[in-house]
Structure formats: structure tokens, C-alpha cells
Amino acid sequence: SQELEQSPQSLIVQEGKNLTINCTSSKTLYGLYWYKQKYGEGLIFLMMLQKGGEEKSHEKITAKLDEKKQQSSLHITASQPSHAGIYLCGADAGNTGKLIFGQGTTLQVKP
């Protein structure tokens, strides 16, 4: 079965600093999703990547999918306290129609 491994598991950065979260899949990714979650709340959709080499940006968040489609990175530029939360990468598990998730990365941004 396909698995997603996220790193780091947790991250504490000073406000204004850049950071990167990685998501590695055990199998080829056909759809890679990034979500943000505040603990105890629903998930907020950030971005979806499909093509090898694809890169998307939204405000100060950029996500990339590598050419081999087995790894994605999420980069936040000039982090702010509002970026704090849990970042989850999700993927379609082959042709099963299932959406699976990595274990999440908890981000804290210190003012």
C-alpha cells in the first residue's frame, strides 16, 4: 500500500523566517494535495499538484512536485504567526479512489 512520509514532524521558527516541509511517497503520485489544519478543526485546502515538475503558489506559500512525482515540498516565505498549524500532505492511493495522508507537520511561528 502507498505511504506518505512527512518531514519534519514539527517545526518552530521565528517570525519572518522561511521554512520547508517535505512529503515523500512510497509510490508514484498521481495527485498530491496540501492542506492546513488548526487542531480540532477541519482541513483547509491549499494546493493540488498533478504534473511532474509542477509548482504552484498562493500568497507566501509555494508547493512543488518533483519530476519523478514521488516527492513534494511546501515552502513558506517570511513566515507569520497566522501560518501556524498542522500541514498535511495527501495523495490519491493509486487507482483506488482513496485519499490518504501523511502524518502531518506541526508548525509554530514565534513572534
Added chain:
Amino acid sequence: GAVVSQHPSRVICKSGTSVKIECRSLDFQATTMFWYRQFPKQSLMLMATSNEGSKATYEQGVEKDKFLINHASLTLSTLTVTSAHPEDSSFYICSARSGQGVTEAFFGQGTRLTVV
């Protein structure tokens, strides 16, 4: 983005009773809905996948008779936790997507279930 409404957001029930959680897609037709369970400070664990009009497909280790899933229409899926016990206390989240293949999945707000 599309809106998925989950209700209730919080529920407390007595051990042995059943609880129903609803998940509605408000502005699109959800051909597929997913139910997840999330333990504190952990990721989402997929419980089951349901397609409209079909029986849900449960993940290994998830009891079908305990977690009843119904996806009777393209806008509504329900999860019923039967004969709830304290160990069923958790955060349950639904997700919905339309169409086939790689499409966006939208999430409900989650339901915090506490069994006392």
C-alpha cells in the same frame, strides 16, 4: 472553494448509545465521500470510502457493524457510531469530492465525539 458541512461539531453521548454524524456537500455533487478519524496530535486515518448508492468500502481494522456509513444521495453521507464506548471518543472528519480521478477533496469542519 466548495463547501462541505458536517454536523454536529461536538457531541457527548452515553456509553452504549448510538450517534449519527452528517456530512453534506452544499454546492456540488459528491460522488465520493471519505470518513476519517483523527486522534490527538496525529494525522487522519481513513476509515471508509463511500460512493453514492453503493456500500461503503472499509479500511482494514474498521468494524463495519460499529461504524455504519450511508451515502444515499449525491449530497449527503452519514456515519453512525453504534453502541459507542469511551474508546470511540475521537475527532471524525468527512471529505467529499466530485467526478472521477484526481480532483480536489473538500473537508467538513469535523465532529468531536466524547463518549462518557
